[in-house]
Amino acid sequence: MLTSLSIRDVVLIEALDLDFHEGLGVLTGETGAGKSILLDSLGLALGARGDSGLVRQGAAQAVVTAVFDTPHADGAIAALLAENGFDLEAGEPLIVRRIVKADGGSRALVNGSAAPAALLRELGAHLVEIHGQHDDRGLLAASGHRALLDSFARIDTGAATRAHRAWRAAEDALAVARADLDTQERDREWLEHAVAELRGFAPEPGEEEELATRRAGMQRGEKIAGDLQAVADLLEGSDGGLARLRQAARILERLTEDHEALAEALEAIDRAISEADAAQDGIDTAARALAFDPAQLEADETRLFDLRALARKHRVQPDALAELTEELGARLDLLESGGAGLAALERAVAQTAAAYDAAAATLTTARTAAATRLDAAVKAELAPLKLDAARFRTVVAPLSPAQWSPSGKDRVEFEISTNPGAPFAPLVKIASGGELSRFILALKVALAEEGGAATMVFDEIDRGVGGAVASAIGERLARLAERTQVLVVTHSPQVAARGRQHLLIAKSHDGLVTRTGVRQLDAGERREEIARMLSGATITPEARAQAERLLETA
Secondary structure, three states: OEEEEEEEEEOOEEEEEEEOOOOEEEEEOOOOOOHHHHHHHHHHHOOOOOOHHHEOOOOOEEEEEEEEOOHHHOHHHHHHHHHOOOOOOOOOOEEEEEEEEOOOOEEEEEOOEEEOHHHHHHHHHHHEEEEEOOOOOOOOOHHHHHHHHHHHHOOOOHHHHHHHHHHHHHHHHHHHHHHHHHHHHHOHHHHHHHHHHHHHHOOOOOHHHHHHHHHHHHHHHHHHHHHHHHHHHHHHOOOOHHHHHHHHHHHHHHHOOOOHHHHHHHHHHHHHHHHHHHHHHHHHHHHHHOOOOHHHHHHHHHHHHHHHHHHHHHOOOHHHHHHHHHHHHHHHHHHHOHHHHHHHHHHHHHHHHHHHHHHHHHHHHHHHHHHHHHHHHHHHHHHHHOOOOOEEEEEEEEOOHHHOEOOEOEEEEEEEEOOOOOOOEEHHHHOOHHHHHHHHHHHHHHHHOOOOOOEEEEEOOOOOOOHHHHHHHHHHHHHHOOOOEEEEEOOOHHHHOOOOEEEEEEEEEOOOOEEEEEEEOOHHHHHHHHHHHHHOOOOOHHHHHHHHHHHHHO
């Protein structure tokens, strides 16, 4: 609910602070007093286009602040605020502010923090509904009728939304698969050759390092083979060091008893023979490890060079060739079995389409039933508004397949016939100004039974009517205000008398500057204002008496 509106430097309004109450609030004043400025200011706070022409002459900027209470009670508002990084504690007011500078710049704030103007527009759609003769949104725009009917009947479109999403996803997957298959068909010859070549070569992960290491070892062994053989000959040859040590040991074994030093010499020679044997074992081990087969070396070099060449050809690292072989092989297998894969995807499309058809059919059934209830509810409102001959209907018709959406397959439009025998036509095309305003009210009262925005504004909805019709309009507005806050800009005394709060909009001039002001009327002032509305510039006793009767019966 709108609790207050603060306006600074908007057109003719210099400074204005208004508090609003629950129920029906009426705004009256002479023509040209500035009621449109007040509504333009509210619209600005709700995200309307920030026109620098709204800034009062001589002022640097215009500022409008609107305060709403208990916005957290509306799940849509809470979700919208949370999505945009704003949190509200229970009971905390929602404060939206709009600043428009004389040079054309503008800013929007939500609870003191900067926000995009688009967020104000989205919030405004949930917080306030504004209706008038020339309203081209909501009730008169056919594009919004389906949502209004769904809200009236509390129809949940969630199942259809999910089914539509699944269906479209399945169609997208099928389209991608078909495109991929077409591309792969064009590449079939290359793919078959590449897979045959890779599978024939059979690369292994880590193979490059293994081949390079083994090749380097054999090349090193080739270089030192002669040196190792020379060392072996010096140790093991017939005239080598080990042979001479062993000969010396055999001679000393016969002489150890002749002197104790000879025994020590024999022990030293035995140790030398043992160390030489260890050296020989090491040389033999190294020789075996570094032994190479010229044929094997050539084979390893050839495979290593071919492996690297194949990697360059496919623009991958050698170690990635094994994975590439599997990937290209899988693509070829998919190509070979592409028909079966497409058939599975086509079945998925058919299944999800059938699920969407069922969900959409459920929505159509619910909407058709809701349309009957809405038509009856609107019909009940037409006679008191002196539209007895008029007929109203809610059309639920199929959309073309290209227009099917997450909200189903239905087109919903409100139509009327104002005279017996006249054909039905869209609401906005057939009604005169007075009829249109009454149709809007009748429809809004019927729709409001199922809820809506917490604040509704009707801009001169009673234009062109009077007497009993105006009284019926006032009664309908008062009834509507029992469930929600209603603000009415009116020229009708019958409507004004129904208000729980009465605000007078007036223009003043001090000889230099013209200003628009608004003030709340007390009981006596209300009687005078309603009497003025009844009689004009000169208020007669009869007008005052009539105003008193209107207030007593309201």
